[in-house]
Amino acid sequence: MHIVIMGxxxxxxxxxxxLEDKGHSVAIIDQSPEAFRRLRGGFKGRRIxxxxxxxxxxxxxxxxxxxxxxxxxxxxNSNIISARVARETFGxxxxxxxxxDPRRAEVYQRLGIPTVATVxxxxxxxxxxxxxxxxxxxxxxxxxxxxLAEVQMDSKWVGAKVSEMEGAARTRVTFLNRMxxxxxxxxxxxxxxxxxxxxxxxxTEMERINDAVSKRPEEKAE
Numbered sequence: 001m002h003i004v005i006m007g008x009x010x011x012x013x014x015x016x017x018x019l020e021d022k023g024h025s026v027a028i029i030d031q032s033p034e035a036f037r038r039l040r041g042g043f044k045g046r047r048i049x050x051x052x053x054x055x056x057x058x059x060x061x062x063x064x065x066x067x068x069x070x071x072x073x074x075x076x077n078s079n080i081i082s083a084r085v086a087r088e089t090f091g092x093x094x095x096x097x098x099x100x101d102p103r104r105a106e107v108y109q110r111l112g113i114p115t116v117a118t119v120x121x122x123x124x125x126x127x128x129x130x131x132x133x134x135x136x137x138x139x140x141x142x143x144x145x146x147x148l149a150e151v152q153m154d155s156k157w158v159g160a161k162v163s164e165m166e167g168a169a170r171t172r173v174t175f176l177n178r179m180x181x182x183x184x185x186x187x188x189x190x191x192x193x194x195x196x197x198x199x200x201x202x203x204t205e206m207e208r209i210n211d212a213v214s215k216r217p218e219e220k221a222e
Contacts, residue, residue, distance in 0.1 A: 004061045004092075005029065006052030006082050007073035011098065013038035015070060020045055027061035030073075052082035055089065068094040076100055083113045105143055117144070138198070147203045148174060150196060156216040162189045165197070169212035174200045 001024045005012050008030035016026045017040060026045035029052045030036065036047045050057035052071060063069065069086035071079035076099045083097040095113060099105060102117035117140075139148040157165055162173050162185040176183040177196035183189070191197075201209055 001025070001067035002027070002062055002065050003068045003070065004058065004063050004066045004086070006069070006071045006079070007098075008032075008035035008038055008047075009072065009074060010038065011072045012070070015072070016043065016045060025062075027066075029057060029061055051078070053078060053085050055085065058082075058086065058090065063090045063092065066090075066092055068092065069096075071095075071097040073098075076104060080104075080108055080111075080113060084111065087112065102144055140203070145203055146200065147206060148198060148200050149206055150198050151210050151213050153191075153195075153197050153213045154216045155193075157191050157213065158193045158195075160191055160216070161187070162191060163187045165191065165213060168217060169199070169209045171199050171201050171205070171209050174198050 003019055003024050003026050005016055005026065005028045008016070008028050012028060012030070016028050019026050020043065027048055028036075028039070028045060029048045029050060031049065031051055033049050039045075039047070046061060048057055048061045050060075052058065052073065063086060066086075069083065069092045071083045071086075073079055073082075079097040079099060083095045086092045087095045097108065097113055097115050099108065099115045099117050105115050105117050108115050138150065140146065153165070162176075166173055173185055175198050176185060176189070176191070177198070178192060179194065183195075197213065199209060
């Protein structure tokens with residue numbers, strides 16, 4: 001595939017190298033020629049100086065043949081404008097933009113532009129390490145309303161079926177981490193000692209879910 005990247009910062013240059021290593025052709029755009037110094041000496045992709053929302057710049061980068069467009073500059077507005085131009089003007093279907101203000105994510109989602117909210121993701125990763133005893137979001141949807149999270153379960157759940165835990169917590173167990181491997185459970189899957197439980201749920205429900213699995217009801221214990 002041919003992929004166009006706007007922004008040759010740390011994220012953009014890293015993506016460019018990874019994509020090139022995977023056999024894709026890459027063009028990277030940045031308004032500052034100095035930014036291209038982040039690219040390794042052997043980088044074979046195109047370096048385009050200019051603004052990623054400028055149509056002529058995008059054409060020069062090969063947007064008309066591109067299978068994907070990535071906007072990872074340091075400006076939210078520039079990222080979204082360029083992403084919309086790539087999708088609406090040039091018909092690129094696979095478009096993603098980075099944003100720093102997660103409050104804008106819902107607005108951009110309505111425009112059909114998938115976003116990665118850098119600040120929220122980084123904060124979540126920090127909280128997972130600072131507060132290991134609480135719900136630990138591993139992923140959030142662009143609006144921040146739905147999370148994939150690890151929950152701390154009562155050891156008394158060992159030997160119970162996953163379906164019993166789901167009933168008690170009124171949620172779905174997405175997967176178990178069992179001895180370093182991911183296990184997608186069914187109704188007959190039994191929780192084993194050492195399993196790490198992950199659920200997908202609305203963020204506002206996580207405290208209730210974590211409370212529900214942190215202590216198995218005595219009347220259901222074996």
